[in-house]
Amino acid sequence: MLNLPRWQVIAIILVTGLAGLFALPNALPGGLLDVLPAWYTQSRINLGLDLRGGAYFLLEADLRGVLNERLTNLSDSVRGELRKQQVGFKDVTVQGGSSVTVVLRDEAQRAKAIEAIRTIDPSLAVSGQDDTIRLAFSDQELFRKKKEVIDQSIEILRRRVDETGTIEPTIVRQGDDRIELQMPGIKDTTELKRKINQTAKLTFHLVNEDVAQTGQNLPASLPPTTFLAPTREGMQALRAANPKAYEDIQSANPRLTPEQVCRRYQPQCLPVFKRVVVGGEDLDDAKSTFESQQGGRPIISFTFNSAGGRAFCNATRTNIGKRLAIQLDGEIISAPVVQSAICGGSGIITGQFTTQQTQEQALLLRSGALPATLTIIEERTVGADLGADAIRSGTVAALVGTVLVVIFMLAVYGPLFGGFASIAMMVNMLLVFAGMSILGASLTLPGIAGLVLTVGMSVDSNVLIYERVREEKANGRSPFSSLAEGYGRALTAVIDSNLTGLIAGVILFGFGSGPIRGFATTLTLGLLTHLFTATIFTRMLLAAWVRWRRPTDLPI
């Protein structure tokens, strides 16, 4: 049977209409886009970097370096803990970048030593025998650390490259230890690399408790060792009360010093000593966690490397009861009171925190330094005019290709059958554009090549059907029965012959990145959607035509 059930006809028209609707935002002028609701206009096809111009980086994080660092810290802690528990040891060394080996003086103390080590980190994998104890991070712990390092690096990169907020960078994890960074519209990559290197400045300062400060009044004069810095809360209050002032501070060039901010805009400020107790680059880790006793309040725990740990130990030992301010990019994010000497490299910050607050504070503490060295292992930059050239040549090729295919089809199958196939091909393009809009896929130059190929391939299935119709007609069948047979019998060949193309497309999608993925996207989408347009869509058109004209002969 050639005729389609009514519900199928309605479905076809509905799908085509929806496709038009989804593809439409790509063709609308900017003015109209602003008027329409965002949910509708948002799903548009992105231009890939090769068409739009911009920079692409693939960065690799040096996870081995991070692991080595952590192992060195662990060996420091182990030494300290063993001394504290009076367990004699000959040596504590980092072995081959994967474990820490402890050699004890007395085998008999092995159990005691392991117990002491467990207090540092209960998740450690302990092995070895006799006087040797081998410590390694468990696989789970390693996995968690790796993920943490990458997530943190991404977060920091985002802060650094996006400070202006005018371009939308795409920063995503790639595989185990890589980060992909895409910046549309960027041409000067030196500037971008400088930004990647740009650390948020995190420093710890003691608060000068001797400087009198009553309420909001700032002290008129300060000793030369001391400066004023606004607190984060103070700045947020200022932002809420006086957005204009906040904006002025942010956009001031050259940047205002913390003291100037305090003097001019009078947010809540604290007098702190200029001397840096310890810098953020020595902070290894900070995380939001819960207290083990006292009802499990949310707290922030932090770990320094050995240099930082020593400096922190000295400062806290002599300043118990005083406040230690943590300054990030000129704002004091918190100033907890030192409760006791914090030696051994790690400590906690307690207070009346919510979990959300501790998480935020931990993130701020971590945002100082990149946790790992990031090496650029792939870089591609495309100038805007090069992208424009690519768009131009891609468009011309696509248009010429489409016109040639249409002429070809019209010449061989006549205005009716050729025309229907051409209409179906155009509808297929519409479907591909709609699909890409919905997926938010990027159109790249190879993607345009994929579209051109799709133009050629989407009429192929019509060729298979039409040739079968010709054959049936030559065998003396009636027009109606030739068409029905043609559509019925060619279908398996249509599906069989296109599935292989789909296989290639899907593998290519999995393999490729960036531009190649764009090619795989358009090709795969085009092959999928054309199964609909070339078969069922043209069949609907032909069935309508047969009902209307009641032909005695097929013009094919």
Add this chain to the structure above:
Amino acid sequence: MLWRPHHLIRAKTNFDFLGKRRLAVVLSTAINILALVGVAVFGLNFGIDFEGGIAIQVRAKEGTIHLDDLRATVGNLGVGEVALQEFGDSRTALIRVQRQEGNAACVAHADRVMKKRADAGWSVKPSGPATGGDVEFTSPGPLDAVGWRDAVSRVGLTIQERQLPRANTNTATIEMTHDQRAEWCQQVAIKLVEDTIGGKYELRGTESVGPKIGAELMQHGIYAVLATLGAICLYVWVRFEWQFGVGALVALLHDVISTLGLFVLLRLDFSLTALAALLTIAGYSINDTVVIFDRVRENMRRYKKMSLIDLLNLSVNETLARTIMTSGTVFVAVAALVLFGGPVLYSFSVAMLWGIIVGTYSSIWVASGMLVYLKLRPDQLREKDKDEAASAKA
């Protein structure tokens, strides 16, 4: 009606395609052996995607590009092998620089770049054991951490803050492994080329693929090709009998290998897009093969007594019009890409064009010919297929 449909192939054809199968065997074998020898002897012209290296597209600020001039200038920099080609028009060229090693020469380049970009008082030299990658920077005056960061960014170094000196110092030793240094040297080489030719030429786009990624992409590329070939054959084998699967595999290998031969012959750039072309050809060339196989199976059910050669000839002739037409539509589309698609897509388009031609040829002669040599017989059709044949007859 304005015009009548035009039948490309008028009446029923009756060419003896399979009669020429021995000629086809000789021809195909010769082409494929030549292609393999060509790949072995001359090698593929791997783009930076697979070999690692740097590609810079430049345009002359005034007048046309002087390739010899440019080649001499960049070639004398000591950044290794340099290849140049005109790209698209006479004002534009593509400069390719080989993958950088993390050797002492590279550190000397960094020294040059630093002296030019920052201050003549800078010096950069290798440090530590030769097997490592440590580099020592010396600044003309003391710098703080921020100063150091800006300074090393100028030579494309992105490093962890921890490696930079804290206090105001004149020297900083950056610890790197040899491999990390090799990746950084790519950045140094780009800057050096930029500094040298930036006056006369506008840099339109830069691509740098480090040693590590290049090797990885190569490996993944090979896997992708093998996976595609395997999956397609598996599919044909599941849908048809095993003889068809083998026939399809041989035809596929024929198409892929001869396309590689074309890359050698025309010295086309074998890049990621070229690999995409190869996979697409594999997926597409099987198209016609499947159509012919489909007909062969149908005819085997219908004409049980017909000899295999006659049956294959009949099937190929019956499907000839659609084989030519389907290839024709894609051919004209790809021809548009070759003519207007621009230099970036050129290798891809030419390979596709060739793939379409050779894929059509191999469907007729190689894939069907293989069925003769595999002695396909009607009684080898599966039970299910036989049943279908019986009901089709009834």
